[in-house]
Amino acid sequence: MNRKHFLAPVALGLLLAFPATSLGQGKVTITSPAAGASLDAMDENKLVYEVDPGPRGDHVHVYVDNKEVGILRKLKGSYLLESLDSGKRNICVKVVNKAHVPIGVEECVQVSVK
Amino acid sequence: MGSENLAYALTQVVHNFGAAAVLGGAVFALWPLDRLEYGRVFAWLILVAWGAQMASGALFGVTSLYYYGETPDLSHIATAALAVKIAAAISGFVLVGIYLLRGRAWTQAGVRRTFQSLAALATLALTAAAFLRWFS
Numbered sequence: 442m443n444r445k446h447f448l449a450p451v452a453l454g455l456l457l458a459f460p461a462t463s464l465g466q467g468k469v470t471i472t473s474p475a476a477g478a479s480l481d482a483m484d485e486n487k488l489v490y491e492v493d494p495g496p497r498g499d500h501v502h503v504y505v506d507n508k509e510v511g512i513l514r515k516l517k518g519s520y521l522l523e524s525l526d527s528g529k530r531n532i533c534v535k536v537v538n539k540a541h542v543p544i545g546v547e548e549c550v551q552v553s554v555k
Numbered sequence: 556m557g558s559e560n561l562a563y564a565l566t567q568v569v570h571n572f573g574a575a576a577v578l579g580g581a582v583f584a585l586w587p588l589d590r591l592e593y594g595r596v597f598a599w600l601i602l603v604a605w606g607a608q609m610a611s612g613a614l615f616g617v618t619s620l621y622y623y624g625e626t627p628d629l630s631h632i633a634t635a636a637l638a639v640k641i642a643a644a645i646s647g648f649v650l651v652g653i654y655l656l657r658g659r660a661w662t663q664a665g666v667r668r669t670f671q672s673l674a675a676l677a678t679l680a681l682t683a684a685a686f687l688r689w690f691s
Contacts, residue, residue: 502628509628509630512690537627540563540615540618542619542622
């Protein structure tokens with residue numbers, strides 16, 4: 442094997458060996474509801490968010506109590522939170538990649554629903 | 556990020572060509588001309604292609620696990636679509652395998668029905684794939 446043929450697989454191997462170099466880039470901001478807010482279950486409760494997906498992110502999933510309730514393809518906007526049950530609820534916005542895997546960029550707020 | 560995208564892209568290449576072969580192999584055995592005399596050749600192609608589909612599908616999950624420590628986060632509709640895809644792939648793989656083992660003794664009509672079923676399973680899997688892609 443000449444030098445040129447040897448370098449290509451080595452370069453590919455190195456590339457695959459260091460997968461986590463840009464983990465954690467990007468940001469999610471939930472403007473509304475605020476953390477600790479009290480929501481009325483009968484109101485139209487809107488989630489207002491802004492996302493910087495970073496280099497690994499593609500789109501956004503919305504979760505209520507770890508259950509996926511919505512898919513957002515706009516990086517800034519609002520989403521109607523339908524039929525929130527009363528009690529303490531954990532609302533999360535997570536950036537996912539094209540394969541729908543959460544990449545670790547997220548924000549969550551806890552609210553009380555009455 | 557480059558390595559992650561490369562891993563997903565190479566897996567997608569295998570998955571895409573597998574999809575083309577499971578459907579194309581079954582359809583072109585029947586249409587536009589009946590080529591069932593070459594049924595075993597088409598069947599081997601389809602068997603390998605379904606195998607590639609299942610392996611590359613699993614590899615998507617493995618790639619996600621490797622880079623993020625978790626598998627894709629799917630909605631109910633996407634999960635149902637994935638279940639349909641897996642069921643279609645297993646059914647297609649088993650059906651074409653049975654044909655390769657025992658098909659020499661089958662009637663022409665039986666072989667035709669087999670390839671029609673394989674084409675239907677491939678169509679079902681490709682349709683489910685679209686729902687899996689866009690409902691997640």
